[in-house]
Amino acid sequence: xxLQTEILxxxxxxxxxxxxRDLSLRGIPSLLIEKGDFLSxxxxxxxxxxxxxxxYVVSDPEAARECIAENRILRKIAPHCIxxxxxxxxxxxxxxxxxxxxFIQACKDANVPAHLLSRDEALSLEPGLTPTLLSAVKxxxxxxxxxxxxxxxxxxxxxxxxxxxxxxxxxxxxxxxNKVKTVLAKDLLHGEEYQxxxxxxxxxxxxxxxxxxxxxxxxxxxxxSKGSMLITNQRLTHRxxxxxxxxxxxxxxxxxxTVSILGTTSVRLEDAENFEVTPQEVSRLIRExxxxxxxxxxxxxxxxxxxxxPLFQSEEKGDDRAISRGFVLIDHGKKDGIKNLITITGxxxxxxxxxxxxxxxxxxxxxxxxxxxSTHLKPLPGAGKLSGLKDRLKTLGKSETLCDCELVRxxxxxxxxxxxxxxxxQDILHRTRLAKGTCQGGFCVYRLLGILNESGLAEGDSNNIxxxxxxxxxxxxxxxxxxSAVKEEELxxxxxxxxxxx
Amino acid sequence: xxxxxxxxxxxxxxxxxTCMAVCPVSRVTPLxxxxxxxxxxxxxxxxxxDPSVDKWIDLCIGCHLCDLVCPSGVSxxxxxxxxxxxxxDEKGRPFRDWLLTHSYLFGQLGSFSSSVLNRLFQNxxxxxxxxxxxxIDRRRELPAYQSSTFRQWFKSHPSKGQRKIAYFYxxxxxxxxxxxxxxxxxxxxxxxxxxxxxxxxxxxxxxxGNGDFNGARKMALKNVPSLLQAIQSGSDIxxxxxxxxHMIKHEYSHxxxxxxxxxxxxxxxxxxxxxxxxxxSGNLNSRFKKLPIKxxxxxxxxxxxxxxxxxxxxxxxxxxxLQIDNIEADCCGLGGTFGFKKEKYEISQEIGKDxxxxxxxxxxxIVLTDCEGCRMQIRHLTGLKVLHPIxxxxxxxxxxxxxxxGR
Ligand SMILES: Cc1cc2nc3c(=O)[nH]c(=O)nc-3n(C[C@H](O)[C@H](O)[C@H](O)COP(=O)(O)OP(=O)(O)OC[C@H]3O[C@@H](n4cnc5c(N)ncnc54)[C@H](O)[C@@H]3O)c2cc1C
Ligand code: SF4
Ligand code: SF4
Numbered sequence: 001x002x003l004q005t006e007i008l009x010x011x012x013x014x015x016x017x018x019x020x021r022d023l024s025l026r027g028i029p030s031l032l033i034e035k036g037d038f039l040s041x042x043x044x045x046x047x048x049x050x051x052x053x054x055x056y057v058v059s060d061p062e063a064a065r066e067c068i069a070e071n072r073i074l075r076k077i078a079p080h081c082i083x084x085x086x087x088x089x090x091x092x093x094x095x096x097x098x099x100x101x102x103f104i105q106a107c108k109d110a111n112v113p114a115h116l117l118s119r120d121e122a123l124s125l126e127p128g129l130t131p132t133l134l135s136a137v138k139x140x141x142x143x144x145x146x147x148x149x150x151x152x153x154x155x156x157x158x159x160x161x162x163x164x165x166x167x168x169x170x171x172x173x174x175x176x177x178n179k180v181k182t183v184l185a186k187d188l189l190h191g192e193e194y195q196x197x198x199x200x201x202x203x204x205x206x207x208x209x210x211x212x213x214x215x216x217x218x219x220x221x222x223x224x225s226k227g228s229m230l231i232t233n234q235r236l237t238h239r240x241x242x243x244x245x246x247x248x249x250x251x252x253x254x255x256x257x258t259v260s261i262l263g264t265t266s267v268r269l270e271d272a273e274n275f276e277v278t279p280q281e282v283s284r285l286i287r288e289x290x291x292x293x294x295x296x297x298x299x300x301x302x303x304x305x306x307x308x309x310p311l312f313q314s315e316e317k318g319d320d321r322a323i324s325r326g327f328v329l330i331d332h333g334k335k336d337g338i339k340n341l342i343t344i345t346g347x348x349x350x351x352x353x354x355x356x357x358x359x360x361x362x363x364x365x366x367x368x369x370x371x372x373x374s375t376h377l378k379p380l381p382g383a384g385k386l387s388g389l390k391d392r393l394k395t396l397g398k399s400e401t402l403c404d405c406e407l408v409r410x411x412x413x414x415x416x417x418x419x420x421x422x423x424x425x426q427d428i429l430h431r432t433r434l435a436k437g438t439c440q441g442g443f444c445v446y447r448l449l450g451i452l453n454e455s456g457l458a459e460g461d462s463n464n465i466x467x468x469x470x471x472x473x474x475x476x477x478x479x480x481x482x483x484s485a486v487k488e489e490e491l492x493x494x495x496x497x498x499x500x501x502x
Numbered sequence: 503x504x505x506x507x508x509x510x511x512x513x514x515x516x517x518x519x520t521c522m523a524v525c526p527v528s529r530v531t532p533l534x535x536x537x538x539x540x541x542x543x544x545x546x547x548x549x550x551x552d553p554s555v556d557k558w559i560d561l562c563i564g565c566h567l568c569d570l571v572c573p574s575g576v577s578x579x580x581x582x583x584x585x586x587x588x589x590x591d592e593k594g595r596p597f598r599d600w601l602l603t604h605s606y607l608f609g610q611l612g613s614f615s616s617s618v619l620n621r622l623f624q625n626x627x628x629x630x631x632x633x634x635x636x637x638i639d640r641r642r643e644l645p646a647y648q649s650s651t652f653r654q655w656f657k658s659h660p661s662k663g664q665r666k667i668a669y670f671y672x673x674x675x676x677x678x679x680x681x682x683x684x685x686x687x688x689x690x691x692x693x694x695x696x697x698x699x700x701x702x703x704x705x706x707x708x709x710x711g712n713g714d715f716n717g718a719r720k721m722a723l724k725n726v727p728s729l730l731q732a733i734q735s736g737s738d739i740x741x742x743x744x745x746x747x748h749m750i751k752h753e754y755s756h757x758x759x760x761x762x763x764x765x766x767x768x769x770x771x772x773x774x775x776x777x778x779x780x781x782x783s784g785n786l787n788s789r790f791k792k793l794p795i796k797x798x799x800x801x802x803x804x805x806x807x808x809x810x811x812x813x814x815x816x817x818x819x820x821x822x823x824l825q826i827d828n829i830e831a832d833c834c835g836l837g838g839t840f841g842f843k844k845e846k847y848e849i850s851q852e853i854g855k856d857x858x859x860x861x862x863x864x865x866x867x868i869v870l871t872d873c874e875g876c877r878m879q880i881r882h883l884t885g886l887k888v889l890h891p892i893x894x895x896x897x898x899x900x901x902x903x904x905x906x907x908g909r
Contacts, residue, residue: 233513234546258546300513393547394555397535404543405517437546439517487574488516 005031008198013043016204017153018356024162026371035169045307050142057106063326064110081149087141087240091134141240152380203343207308229263233300236260250288277304301480403444405437512542521568526833530852534561537568541578554589563837566807587713598636602839603708639847652683663696668732672746674874685896700732705746748804774813790898792823798866802873814891831857836879858883
């Protein structure tokens with residue numbers, strides 16, 4: 001099928017969705033294509049830390065400034081995606097006060113509000129902290145729900161005329177002298193092929209940026225780094241807990257809905273497709289984070305997962321003055337003579353909006369049109385949604401719940417299904433908290449399949465869908481299989497092998 | 503580390519829903535989401551600073567049946583109780599709850615007040631007042647106070663024997679079922695014990711059941727030192743009320759962290775558990791006379807939760823002529839003061855229905871059970887004569903004792 005658009009965005013992560021919204025608000029016709037669902041890349045596999053900038057104040061003050069500025073904006077435009085928890089930078093005896101003092105000064109310089117708390121003050125607010133801590137510095141960190149964020153962006157973009165095709169990957173680029181003429185893409189579920197013509201193409205493929213550029217015969221000097229994270233069964237703290245030392249492995253604990261996420265690691269990778277969490281990473285994360293929260297040693301984990309971040313060689317960064325060091329924006333017209341191609345990658349979830357703004361500004365400049373950005377002013381839709389834990393608990397018993405662990409109601413899922421466009425189970429799981437709790441979908445996904453079957457929405461054989469889901473689920477559980485998790489899995493095995501004969 | 507992370511933690515819940523099959527409350531009302539959801543499930547959604555939104559938590563009757571079946575050892579009822587305490591602390595407790603949980607104070611007024619109170623409680627106007635102003639259901643008979651308390655009887659009763667044993671009798675025996683106390687003393691004496699009554703207050707379970715941790719702790723802090731003293735003087739402690747016993751043996755240490763309570767728990771025994779120990783060591787006086795009665799026995803939730811089997815049933819089966827059946831039902835539904843509350847009366851009755859039907863099928867002449875709450879509820883449900891098993895044991899053991907058995 002032939003398609004035509006003004007702008008074609010490749011990649012449905014926070015960056016791509018942010019650009020789609022930004023351009024749509026500016027009235028520029030745009031189409032986004034994504035090889036999986038929204039959030040299939042790093043946007044759906046990160047730590048969920050709503051940075052205050054604290055993490056970067058010492059090592060990269062410019063990135064810190066960006067974070068705190070965006071932090072302030074997102075609180076206003078995306079309150080339903082953010083839990084304003086605050087964060088602590090905790091100093092342990094072995095960290096000493098030197099780094100802390102530098103940290104506080106750097107916060108001042110970067111305009112990140114910071115408050116020094118005594119040991120007792122910190123402990124009274126977060127009793128789970130180790131009693132041996134020296135002090136804690138309070139900063140406006142928080143927790144961000146990337147799913148809500150990206151989907152709200154996509155939804156608003158759609159309202160303003162933005163279009164997207166999911167499960168559709170770019171397979172090759174047809175080049176013509178100094179530009180990309182046609183983009184060939186394929187629906188990866190049903191095989192439909194597209195030839196897409198666009199006046200400009202934006203490469204927002206994150207860690208796949210280099211792989212994508214290869215299709216145009218270009219390269220960007222980047223390496224891949226895997227970061228692994230562990231999810232506990234319950235929230236261990238109600239604030240973000242960072243270690244007050246130069247960033248390293250296992251120094252963040254982020255509360256996220258009902259759980260806490262511990263992270264992270266940094267391991268060089270060759271390829272962005274096949275990776276898993278290793279036992280060494282699991283031990284390291286637990287060892288390091290439990291120094292701050294001792295109960296982690298005894299805590300139950302429900303899942304391990306990893307995401308990939310792109311790392312850039314220094315010349316790639318900052319070779320254009322407009323580019324912040326936090327992210328990389330490349331005009332391939334200037335750099336390589338391909339005049340209708342832009343790459344935007346790197347950065348943070350928290351800076352997605354800024355990245356979208358800068359990309360769209362560059363595009364407008366190239367197109368010679370004057371259309372100012374408004375994403376810093378216009379709130380995202382959905383601000384009235386259920387978000388707090390207590391709001392969810394309130395619904396218990398009010399109507400049929402599908403997911404007992406996360407209290408997802410049947411109505412809520414039906415609502416998502418009504419919106420349509422969902423192609424597989426994972427799409428539904430991205431749009432609700434179903435299967436994100438203690439049993440990791442063991443008890444609710446087969447119920448969900450029942451609904452899908454009833455409504456004729458299940459594509460393909462339910463048994464196969466279930467098998468696929470269980471394999472995915474198993475990947476997340478295998479690395480944390482001890483204690484209560486083993487018991488849980490035995491029960492699951494009984495249910496799926498014994499009762500369902502899978 | 504293990505100590506700071508007790509097993510009340512919902513982390514060990516594997517979501518199997520075994521507990522859902524036994525909860526008497528969720529069995530009868532959709533208003534209560536059941537142990538899995540109310541306990542470890544909801545726990546994941548509770549944040550220290552958030553106001554309580556789990557209004558239904560007040561419906562948990564505290565029977566501990568869920569705890570008993572959980573394969574992972576989650577202390578579900580305890581979790582519920584803590585959440586309930588928080589909910590009630592925020593919402594405020596009606597004066598009615600204070601009245602119900604402090605009935606021991608009436609006992610302290612002494613026998614003088616009993617006739618006045620009893621007559622008052624029968625009065626139509628008072629019943630109206632009790633229901634509409636206080637919120638105590640008018641269909642409930644309020645327990646009748648006896649003209650002389652157990653303590654008064656005991657004072658004039660010279661107890662003698664070779665070994666001393668301390669008796670924790672509980673408020674209800676003191677003021678409302680004096681006969682149970684007498685029977686306990688008489689049976690122990692017939693086994694060669696000299697009974698004494700260590701200074702004691704209400705065990706605190708009515709307050710705890712209503713989520714009033716401070717009130718309960720106050721009671722516990724008075725009882726524990728006195729019981730410790732009895733233990734240090736070389737005697738064991740027995741209780742005839744399984745609710746008081748469960749409170750002393752479990753909640754004092756587990757929930758309330760009362761210093762010395764572990765030691766107390768080690769030396770405190772259910773009356774029939776104690777008698778069964780005597781039986782096992784060949785020291786039980788079992789010269790029973792024949793009692794040709796058809797009886798049915800109900801094991802109270804708190805007894806089951808003590809994890810000691812059904813010692814009363816074992817001992818009663820030694821009595822010749824006594825035909826005794828075990829009643830197969832989960833919970834009587836009274837739940838301490840729960841069933842007195844107007845808004846919970848229907849639930850309480852609905853839970854009790856199974857028990858009533860089970861009793862009807864057995865057609866007993868009398869029903870026996872170790873807990874005063876269960877006795878009240880079974881009387882209310884069936885109109886039958888309901889006694890503590892010790893009263894029957896006493897009758898079988900001692901001839902010619904006054905037969906003003908129970909009510
Ligand atoms: C371990 C880890 C922890 C992190 N923690 C945080 C944090 O706590 N806070 C924070 O703010 N940021 C965090 N980040 C950074 C943040 O996740 C990323 O910066 C952000 O998600 C990047 O979004 P993106 O849209 O640029 O890339 P992605 O989300 O990776 O999106 C790229 C998309 O492009 C698609 N794609 C690739 N190739 C093709 C193709 N050929 N055709 C079609 N589609 C294609 C992919 O499927 C993918 O969905 C973390 C990152 C990692 C890896
Ligand atoms: S204690 Fe009893 S009423 Fe409460 S949840 Fe458990 S089984 Fe149900
Ligand atoms: S029985 Fe125990 S493990 Fe199973 S759902 Fe209930 S609390 Fe959880």
